[in-house]
Amino acid sequence: MRLTIVIPVLDEAEGIEDHLRALAPLRARGAEVIVVDGGSADDTARLAAPFADRLFEAPQGRAAQLNAGARAARGDALLFLHADTFLPESADRLVLQGLEHARWGRFDVRIASRHRLLAVVARMMNLRSRLTGIATGDQAIFVRRSAFEEAGGFPQLPLMEDIAFSSRLKRVGRPACLRERVVTSGRRWERRGAVRTIVLMWRLRFAYWLGADPVELARRYDEPA
Numbered sequence: 001m002r003l004t005i006v007i008p009v010l011d012e013a014e015g016i017e018d019h020l021r022a023l024a025p026l027r028a029r030g031a032e033v034i035v036v037d038g039g040s041a042d043d044t045a046r047l048a049a050p051f052a053d054r055l056f057e058a059p060q061g062r063a064a065q066l067n068a069g070a071r072a073a074r075g076d077a078l079l080f081l082h083a084d085t086f087l088p089e090s091a092d093r094l095v096l097q098g099l100e101h102a103r104w105g106r107f108d109v110r111i112a113s114r115h116r117l118l119a120v121v122a123r124m125m126n127l128r129s130r131l132t133g134i135a136t137g138d139q140a141i142f143v144r145r146s147a148f149e150e151a152g153g154f155p156q157l158p159l160m161e162d163i164a165f166s167s168r169l170k171r172v173g174r175p176a177c178l179r180e181r182v183v184t185s186g187r188r189w190e191r192r193g194a195v196r197t198i199v200l201m202w203r204l205r206f207a208y209w210l211g212a213d214p215v216e217l218a219r220r221y222d223e224p225a
Contacts, residue, residue: 151172
């Protein structure tokens with residue numbers, strides 16, 4: 001199988017070059033890297049172009065951008081990667097090995113932050129995912145193309161699209177839960193305050209499971225801290 005890495009971006013000029021440079025060894029081994037811009041107002045697209053096999057614009061929204069990247073992918077295996085998340089060096093080998101025994105999967109995650117509470121958050125995320133079979137985008141979800149198409153891709157939701165997508169994927173099989181870790185930025189938690197963000201995300205996720213409108217949840221998530 002050939003691996004395609006799909007990265008949705010929006011105004012990521014500050015860190016996009018370092019992020020994509022880290023994928024160069026995977027590209028050298030045959031992985032395809034697709035960057036899907038949601039209409040950045042900064043230099044994200046210009047800075048990303050030299051480090052991607054393909055770069056194009058799609059309607060803003062992580063679900064729409066990820067689905068557009070999947071449609072354009074040449075790989076048999078798809079990995080969906082946030083612009084602030086770094087893969088382990090052997091991620092391509094690990095993904096393809098994982099997909100030998102499952103149709104989709106995800107990595108464990110570590111949150112890059114000096115805030116000790118976020119280390120606990122990461123451990124809880126990994127444990128909850130292993131128990132429930134539900135993954136988040138921070139964990140770098142990967143999937144066989146056939147399973148992606150069978151699941152219908154990412155639902156067009158403004159928030160929780162990763163949760164909804166992995167719920168769809170559970171219908172085609174349990175995930176491969178890799179213990180190797182991706183490293184994601186703690187900026188989301190640090191910007192609002194770690195405790196406040198943790199409580200907010202618990203409340204939003206609980207409301208989602210109770211059937212709350214994702215549009216309303218996205219509005220609450222985007223409210224100023």
